[in-house]
Amino acid sequence: MPVQDSDDQYLRVAMMVLLSLALLAGVCATAIHWLGPVHRPMDRVLPPVASALFAGLICALWLRPAWVGVITRIALCLSALALIAPAWLYTVQASLSPELRLIDTLPPISSLFAVFMAMLIIFVPGRRAYVAAAVGWVLVASPVLVYLLTHRAELWTPRGVDLAMAFGPASLMLVVLLPVQRGLAGKIRRLASERDGIEVQLHRDPLTGVHSRLFGERVLRDVLARGGTAGLVMLDLDRFKAINDTYGHPAGDGVLRAVAASCERLLRPSECIARWGGEEFLVILPDVNAAALHGIAERLRVAIAAVSVVPVAQVTASLGTAVLHPADTLDTALQRVDRALYRAKELGGDRVCTSERSEDDQLQSLGACAP
Structure with a gap:
């Protein structure tokens, strides 16, 4: 009769919590954009679609707990798409239309970007986490930063400074913390291995x-x-x-x-x-x-x-x-x-x-x- 291991259960619980928070964020974004005074097509379509997809992933994880690895990868890809699409669309629109300002049209994705970077650090194994974080920063943060650097009037507004800090130093700080997180994860794995060895000694007659x-x-x-x-x-x-x-x-x-x-x-x-x-x-x-x-x-x-x-x-x-x-x-x-x-x-x-x-x-x- 085998001893139950809690590691997989912990991963499932962590992913279920993150998916639930993502669903809550999508529902709130849907309500804000539909009830707000300005209605843009992407703002009215992307949040409800993302909410439906995250709800489907929650159901899949509940019914098929063994699929946690696949569901994690799908959730990361969906989160990336939900951030990349508005970052590029509104940046391009603001660049091509002088009457539009990015600081007025860009949805509040800077805080979600920090959460996304943290998810990459936690769930992507090994050196691939560095690559994934770099690619994520280039695809989401770089177009916004390039736009702000070329439009100084918007950069020095309160929203512009906030975006520059969120997509610049704050996101880079998360990447710098990646080696620290990897070291802590390695120490936790070693402690878990030692714990398993002690449990084997306690549970088995030598x-x-x-x-x-x-x-x-x-x-x-x-x-x-x-x-x-x-x-x-x-x-x-x-x-x-x-x-x-x-x-x-x-x-x-x-x-x-x-x-x-x-x-x-x-x-x-x-x-x-x-x-x-x-x-x-x-x-x-x-x-x-x-x-x-x-x-x-x-x-x-x-x-x-x-x-x-x-x-x-x-x-x-x-x-x-x-x-x-x-x-x-x-x-x-x-x-x-x-x-x-x-x-x-x-x-x-x-x-x-x-x-x-x-x-x-x-x-x-x-x-x-x-x-």
Whole structure:
């Protein structure tokens, strides 16, 4: 049973937030341009179209979370087009029509340009972020800056100074901060890698490679919290102390590794086997009834009996099973499966015993122990 990784979830949440903010900005821009006194065709068409596209991307990300990479690239391209189109159109119009001033016609895209540059820095990997930021600056900021530098009367107005600062020093500052952001991202990745290594050590038994008792308890609590049908198998190797005394602890360790590997091969990814202590293992099986639980336990017993570790002649195990009940807690579930295991050991080992009869599954043989 794999451990859930939160990195992809974080990326999806971040993109969902940014798309929602972009949608909100588009809706506000649509309302402002439609309710304003001056109606220009692009101002009335571009914001609602962009809003519809961003809403579609939000729906796509919600329905297909695995598409987050493709959706991110599409969102960046749409944002770029929404900034490039008005920057060039109104700059060209103001250059060709002396009666028009850019500071009067250009929509308020300077703040959105800063957000767009930040998105490039965050979402574009490696050196491509530098290229993307440079291309974005050339396509959006440079036409406005060139126009203002050639029209000094507009440059020294309050709006002109604001545009020059936003598209000049402010945007260049974002590019300068790119190496700092990359260094922080690299440090975060290293910390995440170290965290993953610590989690592996906590969740895996170092000798056998199966899950640790700590992880097994966590999985069992999750299964109990979800409810539904589930079962436990507790197995203990028969006469394991004699193996250690006769052949030595290295041989005993080899037996534990071989048994753990043999049992793990029989389980599905949704099922969990944990080393519970010494020569004892706990198997947690979600979505099984009593009959299926007993069958899995029998297959585990047969697989263990087939394990061959030189110089040990024969390896057998006693197994106890228990179907989880809605009223079960961690302690009660473990107590019942442990009692079934103890009964299997008392009857000579190499057998499966169940904690109680399951009337729902109508498996008459589960009331006794199967050799």
